Amino acid sequence: MTFVPDLGLVDLAIRQVVDCISYSNILPPWNETIDLTYDVRRKRIAQRLEEIASGLPIATPFTINVPSNGDRQRVWALPSVNDQIALHYVSLWLSKRMQSVTNSKVVHSYLINSDDTVAFVENQVHSWSRFQAATTDRGRHKYMLQIDLKSAFRSMSQKGFIDFFERRVSHTPETAILSAFLRTNGAEEIGVPLVNDSLFYLGNLYLSVVDEVVSRHCSDFIRFVDDYRIFFDSQPELDRAFSSLSKAIKDTGFEINAEKTRAGTVDDYLSATSGRTVKQTKGDRDYINPVIFSDTVDPNGLLKLLDLAVNNYDRYMTEGYGRLVVALIRKRILTTKIHESMTCKPDEKFDVSLGEQPALMGKLHSLLQDFLQRNDQTWRISWLLFVIAEMPGQSLKSTVEKIFHDKKLPPLVRLRAARILSNRESSSAEIEQFHDMGYLDEGQATTRTRL
Numbered sequence: 001m002t003f004v005p006d007l008g009l010v011d012l013a014i015r016q017v018v019d020c021i022s023y024s025n026i027l028p029p030w031n032e033t034i035d036l037t038y039d040v041r042r043k044r045i046a047q048r049l050e051e052i053a054s055g056l057p058i059a060t061p062f063t064i065n066v067p068s069n070g071d072r073q074r075v076w077a078l079p080s081v082n083d084q085i086a087l088h089y090v091s092l093w094l095s096k097r098m099q100s101v102t103n104s105k106v107v108h109s110y111l112i113n114s115d116d117t118v119a120f121v122e123n124q125v126h127s128w129s130r131f132q133a134a135t136t137d138r139g140r141h142k143y144m145l146q147i148d149l150k151s152a153f154r155s156m157s158q159k160g161f162i163d164f165f166e167r168r169v170s171h172t173p174e175t176a177i178l179s180a181f182l183r184t185n186g187a188e189e190i191g192v193p194l195v196n197d198s199l200f201y202l203g204n205l206y207l208s209v210v211d212e213v214v215s216r217h218c219s220d221f222i223r224f225v226d227d228y229r230i231f232f233d234s235q236p237e238l239d240r241a242f243s244s245l246s247k248a249i250k251d252t253g254f255e256i257n258a259e260k261t262r263a264g265t266v267d268d269y270l271s272a273t274s275g276r277t278v279k280q281t282k283g284d285r286d287y288i289n290p291v292i293f294s295d296t297v298d299p300n301g302l303l304k305l306l307d308l309a310v311n312n313y314d315r316y317m318t319e320g321y322g323r324l325v326v327a328l329i330r331k332r333i334l335t336t337k338i339h340e341s342m343t344c345k346p347d348e349k350f351d352v353s354l355g356e357q358p359a360l361m362g363k364l365h366s367l368l369q370d371f372l373q374r375n376d377q378t379w380r381i382s383w384l385l386f387v388i389a390e391m392p393g394q395s396l397k398s399t400v401e402k403i404f405h406d407k408k409l410p411p412l413v414r415l416r417a418a419r420i421l422s423n424r425e426s427s428s429a430e431i432e433q434f435h436d437m438g439y440l441d442e443g444q445a446t447t448r449t450r451l
Contacts, residue, residue, distance in 0.1 A: 003053040003173040005046045005089065013089040014041050016120045017081070017198075021088055023327040024196040026066055026076035026319065026379070027412075028386055030419060030446040031426045031434065032333055040432055041085075048086050053173040058083060058184040061195075062439035064412070066319045066379045073376070074154075074319060077185050077193040080442070081435035087181050088198040092120075093174045094165060095201065101168070101208050108134060109225045110197070110204035121201055131224045136270060138220060141231035143238045144266045147245070149210065150257035152226035153203055154191040157253055158182045161192055164206050178202075194319075200225075213248045217241045231266070238263060302328055303357065306387065310363045317380055326383065329390050364388055365396060372403070378410045385416040397421075411451050415443035422447045 018033055052058060061079040068074045079087065095112055104111055108131035113119040135144075149155065162179045169175065185193040192203055204225060214221050214228060218241050221230040230245075232238040242263070246256055262269075305325050309316040316322070368384045371377035385403070388396060403409060404417040426434060426446055434442045444450060 003050055005049045006093070007042060007046065009089055009092050010042050010045050010049075010085075011038065013085050013092055014038065014045060015118055016092075017085045017088050020119050021084065021197050022081075023330065024200070024323065025078060025084075026064065026194070026323060027078055027382065027439065028326050028330055029081070030439075030443050031431055032330065033431060034334070035428065037428055037432060041435075044432070044436070045082060045085050045089070048082055049089060049173075049177065052086060052177045052180050058180055059438055060184055061193075062412075064379050065376070066322075067314075067317065068319050069315075074194060075190075076319065077195050078439045079181075079195065080438055083181075084196065084198070086177065087195070088120075090174045090178045090181075091198040091201055094169065094178075094205075097169050098165070098205055101205050103211070106211065106221065107204070107208075107223050109223070110201045121197060128224060131222060132273070134222045135229055135266075138222075138229075138231050139266055139270065141220065141233055141266055143232040143235055144264065144269055145228075145230040145232065145238050145242055146260070146262040146269075147228045147230070148257040148260035149207075149226040149228075149249075150255045151191075152207070152254065153194055155254050156192040156203065156206060158191065160253065161202075161206055164209065165202075209252050210249060210254055213252055214245065217245050217248065299332070302332065303360065307360060310360065310367055313367060313380070317383060322380075322383055326386060329387065333390060361388070361396075365399070368396075368399070372409070378412055381413050382416045385413070385420060389416075389420040411440055412443070414451060415440065415447060415449065418447040418449045419443065422449075424448075 014036065018036065022029060059080065061077040061083070063075050063077050065073040066076050099112060102111065108127050109124065111122045111127065113122050138144075158179075161182065162175060165178065166172075166175050182192065192199060192206075207223070207226060210228075211223065214223075214230065218230050218232065221228055223229075230238075230241070232241065249256055302325075305321075305328065309321060309325055364384055364387060368381065368388070371381045371384070385400070388400075400417045400420050404414050404421060406414070424447075430445070434445050437445060
């Protein structure tokens with residue numbers, strides 16, 4: 001039977017990837033897109049979905065090691081833009097059939113957006129706030145156990161992941177497409193790859209297998225992605241549950257992260273976190289890691305975030321906080337473009353606020369020089385080059401030219417330098433072609449560079 005994609009869902013997938021999903025990618029796009037030729041793109045995505053469903057291979061996506069907490073690095077994947085749209089189509093299709101899997105009174109992460117914006121999932125800042133409020137509301141319980149699943153996405157069996165969805169919607173072209181994406185990203189031991197909110201949403205659904213286990217060992221708990229807060233009325237009850245929970249969770253293929261396990265009274269937790277607007281880890285006694293603060297931020301606020309990242313890069317120039325900063329800069333760029341297209345004038349407030357920062361620029365330059373001497377900092381070098389490129393009024397042209405011409409450096413780094421030097425705008429027709437390309441190929445095409 002021929003697979004015929006839902007064109008309305010295709011249109012929504014295109015718009016959401018461009019307008020919101022791409023902000024959760026690990027690297028910024030080579031081309032910021034305001035307008036797409038929807039008729040052309042709709043036809044291409046429908047064709048791409050049919051190709052994948054029929055068994056045509058998916059190109060292996062670009063992957064990169066990205067600093068996480070401490071010295072740890074995790075592998076992220078970045079498919080072509082059109083493959084991201086195809087993947088998101090599947091997530092949208094499944095979301096319309098599986099919302100009942102997630103209990104919103106228990107799970108506070110990656111819930112489908114219900115407001116009048118085009119966003120796919122709820123703002124995760126607001127979701128985190130609701131998670132915190134749900135903790136406060138459970139003050140009637142005396143004790144709380146906090147557990148985190150170790151390497152949650154890496155621990156997800158690809159076969160188990162597909163079986164989970166097919167038990168609920170049967171084997172369909174959509175689940176076949178999802179399976180093809182997982183296989184493309186490597187062997188079974190890699191688990192579910194880190195890509196963007198399309199897969200994070202599906203992973204959040206899959207964690208309901210752990211929710212079922214936890215619910216059998218306690219009467220009240222809440223979850224945000226892979227972080228659980230489980231409530232008890234006595235210490236012996238908590239101790240008994242934790243002992244049995246460890247084994248039960250292991251039977252699902254996951255493992256409790258002992259380093260992040262915390263047990264104590266609810267009052268102690270609420271006292272420790274009251275009044276905080278930024279949650280951060282300062283050793284073993286803190287409860288939670290950094291979370292994103294806001295969907296948008298003014299230029300001065302953005303400067304403060306940048307300053308925090310460059311002055312404490314081990315903690316903040318990472319996959320979580322680093323992605324946030326890039327997303328906020330991109331949103332400022334997009335806002336500026338829209339402002340200029342409507343008024344034919346530059347957004348001077350944005351330019352001045354980000355342009356006259358010699359101390360910050362000096363620190364960025366110093367870090368760049370340091371990272372260029374190391375062979376494990378490709379993502380951070382690319383992050384710095386992106387940030388530097390988007391700070392009007394500042395120039396490191398000679399440094400950028402040296403980076404571009406240094407053949408010992410990784411292609412991604414050299415292409416990010418080339419993007420700064422070329423600064424050309426791609427046409428709509430070019431973007432239609434570029435979005436079929438892998439990340440590095442698109443970078444070469446955009447900058448007209450051949451490495």
